[in-house]
Amino acid sequence: MIEKVKLLLNEVEIFHPNSKEEVEIFRLKYLGKKGEMNELFKILKDIPSQNKKEFGQKINLLKKNIQLKIDLYKDSFIALKSTENIDTSRPIFLDSIGSKHPISMIKDQIIDIFNRIGFTISEGPEIEDDWHNFSALNLPIEHPARDMQDTFFIQTNPDILLRTHTSSVQVRHMENNSPPIRTLSPGRVYRNEAISARAHCIFHQVEGLFIDENVSFADLKQCLLYFAKEMFGEKTKIRLRPSYFPFTEPSAEVDVSCNICNSNGCNVCKNTGYLEILGCGMVDPNVLENCGINSKKYAGYAFGMGIERIAMLKYGVKDLRLFYENDQRFLQQFNQLS
Numbered sequence: 001m002i003e004k005v006k007l008l009l010n011e012v013e014i015f016h017p018n019s020k021e022e023v024e025i026f027r028l029k030y031l032g033k034k035g036e037m038n039e040l041f042k043i044l045k046d047i048p049s050q051n052k053k054e055f056g057q058k059i060n061l062l063k064k065n066i067q068l069k070i071d072l073y074k075d076s077f078i079a080l081k082s083t084e085n086i087d088t089s090r091p092i093f094l095d096s097i098g099s100k101h102p103i104s105m106i107k108d109q110i111i112d113i114f115n116r117i118g119f120t121i122s123e124g125p126e127i128e129d130d131w132h133n134f135s136a137l138n139l140p141i142e143h144p145a146r147d148m149q150d151t152f153f154i155q156t157n158p159d160i161l162l163r164t165h166t167s168s169v170q171v172r173h174m175e176n177n178s179p180p181i182r183t184l185s186p187g188r189v190y191r192n193e194a195i196s197a198r199a200h201c202i203f204h205q206v207e208g209l210f211i212d213e214n215v216s217f218a219d220l221k222q223c224l225l226y227f228a229k230e231m232f233g234e235k236t237k238i239r240l241r242p243s244y245f246p247f248t249e250p251s252a253e254v255d256v257s258c259n260i261c262n263s264n265g266c267n268v269c270k271n272t273g274y275l276e277i278l279g280c281g282m283v284d285p286n287v288l289e290n291c292g293i294n295s296k297k298y299a300g301y302a303f304g305m306g307i308e309r310i311a312m313l314k315y316g317v318k319d320l321r322l323f324y325e326n327d328q329r330f331l332q333q334f335n336q337l338s
Helices: 002-013 020-031 036-044 049-082 102-115 167-176 217-232 285-290 306-315 318-322 328-337
Strands: 127-129 153-154 160-162 181-190 202-212 238-245 250-257 273-281 299-306
Touching: 002 036, 002 049, 020 036, 020 049, 036 049, 102 181, 102 202, 102 217, 102 299, 102 306, 102 328, 167 181, 167 202, 167 285, 167 299, 181 299, 202 306, 217 238, 217 250, 217 273, 217 299, 217 306, 238 273, 273 285, 273 306, 299 306, 306 318
Parallel strands: none
Antiparallel strands: 127 160, 153 160, 181 202, 202 299, 238 250, 250 273, 273 299
């Protein structure tokens, strides 16, 4: 009987059907009620005990090979049938694929520019406490930003809120690291503002911080000039205007030359030839001391910008809300840029 099983194994091995019907005939011949396998299992009862193990192994191998053969050819004929009615001469229509969101593209560009001059990335929680979001940054109790009309508070006593800037990440970084510090903090921030073409309750910021010995305002200016040229083009100029921020002193706002009118004046830049892009300044000594850094030995500069603002200037987008509406007609315009 072993010889018969070997013969059947050989038949299964050389079986190559030309149609689905032949596969079905093959299945019935071997696995049907009156098929070869049922006959062999009946014979197994009468096999002597010393040969029963070998015979059982052989018929199990035969059954496995039969099933593999059926599965192989059954699937191949199904696949063949599914392509019979396809016109292979038709042009290919590729499904549209996604791309990076313009906000993500600008964020990656900004990170890449500052990475080249040694800035590393630091991240922190979006739900913050009063100390890291306000007090450590030299914002007094009476500051308007602490008002419920400007900030989304989650609870009071103690105050827990949605961060209003990524400066809170810089505070955490200073608390846990010693100078020299050169870090960039990108992230999403929240402010209780009416949604309009120029404002939103959710937006994205990138803030930079550099702390070391003998850091000056000239270092800050050169850093921002480098960024502006890399982001907007080699011919870009910057202009610094005196300003006020509680956590920097002196403070300034930075404008870049309008690349739409080449600084000649237009509606976009309100005929000034410049567009505001960010705020900056030298880190206030009180902030350094709050974070455990010796302000007599170390100095530093900080800057912060809205990613949406940079994207609007770079791509000529006039309505901030377009970035959040998921309108495919708008987003598909950036497919080639990602």
